Amino acid sequence: MEKDIVVIGGGPGGYVAAIRAAQLGAKVTLIEMDKLGGTCLNRGCIPTKTLYRNAEILNTLKNIDEFGIGVSSYDVDVDKIQNRKRKVITQLTDGIAQLLKANGVEVINGKGRLIDSKTVGVSLVDGSELEIKTKNIIIATGSKPSMPPIEGADLPGIFTSEEILDFERIPEKLLIIGGGVIGMEFAGIFNAMGTKVTVIEYMPSILAQVDSDLTKRLSVSLKKRGIDIYTSTKVNKIEKDSEIYRIYCEGKKGELSFEGDCVLIAAGRTPVVDEINLKGIGVSFDRRGIKVDENYMTNIEGIYAIGDVNGISMLAHAASHQGIAAVEKIMGLKKENKNEYVPGCIFIFPEMSTVGITEDEAKEKGIPYKTSKFLFGANGKALALGEAEGMVKVIASAEDDIILGVHIMGPHASDLIHEGVLAVGSRMKCREISGIIHAHPTLSEAFAEAVMGINGEAIHMVPSKK
Incomplete structure (x- = not known):
């Protein structure tokens, strides 16, 4: 039976694309040579953030006396840390497998390669070979750690991020x-x-x-x-x-x-473009990844590339977004108000997040702009949490007051950025944000104050001298 879509790669781009395709009535096969969830779930985002939580607790313990709590001693058990990490990964990978099954997606454990624009070959784990006929192919093979040309970089014991x-x-x-x-x-x-x-x-x-x-x-x-x-x-x-x-x-x-x-x-990371026969059937690519158009289609009709492998944005949420967009294009679904603003989150101490243009970029491009910063040190919730370090910075157009960029360093920055994503993606003006009531006491008030500061209307900020 011919498939509507075959997806090569079961990471956050591939499995999301497969589920969305099934929701739209497509006959879908997903090919994954390792574990469902790809790099993000097994060797990237999720295990890293699980370890980040351990680090977060340790940082709290180092300053626990500030909260009036005495802890005489504690120790770090690496085995338990690793067990917890594995448990989190297993719970999520099992959940993805159930979701794919519930949506009727056929999952094949093997290594996929392109035979032609309508045929995918699979080397199965038992050593046998399989060919699948399909109307469309989505390549979602992800990326791998880059190894710079440094003498001694291949010495035993040197780690990559995985x-x-x-x-x-x-x-x-x-x-x-x-x-x-x-x-x-x-x-x-x-x-x-x-x-x-x-x-x-x-x-x-x-x-x-x-x-x-x-x-x-x-x-x-x-x-x-x-x-x-x-x-x-x-x-x-x-x-x-x-x-x-x-x-x-x-x-x-x-x-x-x-x-x-x-x-x-x-x-950094390098797109995985080897061993899938891109050259053999004429798919255009270079060291930065597979070349695609605005719908993530390659130079060959019916073949798409999403996520890290196209090099546009090496972030899991970008891969998922691209997977949905590619599938909806294949299935003839017209999507209005296409939003391509991708938030970036950095899980360090304090957290950082960003969306839209930076001040450095605005200067380089000659864009007339205004900026405003609000420090978490003036935010009641941040002080109560004992995490008053950092700020929210907003960049707006000096011509029409449209919010162009939001950048956050401070507590829960990765959660707070999404109001900024909505503002930048919807081209909202500062007054539209300042007119929205933000609950007190919350960290989100810092974003509202930063936006109000663009026009000198922030309440909890000392006015700048003219």
Whole structure:
């Protein structure tokens, strides 16, 4: 029986696309060579955030006396941490399997490849081969950790972002190559566990895609927590002597070297485009990923690519969004008000989140803009939580008051950003937000105050001198 859609890859792009297709009445087959949930669920977002919760509790314990609570001692049990992480992953992967079954999606455990624009070959786990005829194909093969061309990067014991999730002991000194989202999240996690962390970043700033107002404040905060950060620093070589790693670098002031008992290479991720026969049938791609149009269709009619593999946005929620959009296009569903603003969340201490344009980008593009910042130190809920560090920054058009960007550093930033996503995505004006009642005492009031500050109307902010 010919399928309507075959999806190659069961991550957050692939399985969501398969479920949405089934909801719309399509006959769907999902091919996954490993575990349902892909990198995000098994080797990325979910296990990392589970460990982040451990780190969050440890940070609270370090300051528990501020709340009038005395804790004489505590210890960290790595085995229990890992067991809890595995339990969370299993619960979610089992849930996805049930959802696919309930929606009538056929799931095949094997390795998919393109035979032609209407045929998918599958190498099954038992060694046999299978061919599936289909009207449409969605490629959702995801990404893998990038390995930079550094001498010694392949030494035994050096971790990628996937391997370090299964750590068996807490390192004394962790050296992290890469100050992007992955590197900084692990820096925060292991710092909370008592590890001495050093981050080495080639670019002039950590988290280069984030508004520089926030990254400057974050850098100061992290240094206070004992995390050493070296930017504009190139790693030339890694050596191992017994159980100690040495990293040789070149920085702003000349040659540097660092020692540690653990090294994490967090140099980003690379789309998985190998072994699916893209070249064989003429699908266009380069090192950044498979090339797609606005509907995520490749240069070949009926073949789509979603998620990390197309390189547009390497975020799980972007993959899911693209999967739904591709399926709805295939099934002839017209969608109005297409919103492509993707929020970014960074689970460090304090949390960070962002959507829309940064002030740096507004300057580069010559966009007339206004900004407003509201500090969590003036927010009652943040003070009550004992998490008053950080701020909400809003960027609006100087011409028509439309909100162009929202950037948050502080408690629950990953939850608060969604009001910003709605504002930016719907091109809302500042007065539309300021006219909405925000409950008190809540962290969301900080967003409302930041928006009101654009036009000098914030209540709990000292007016700026004209």
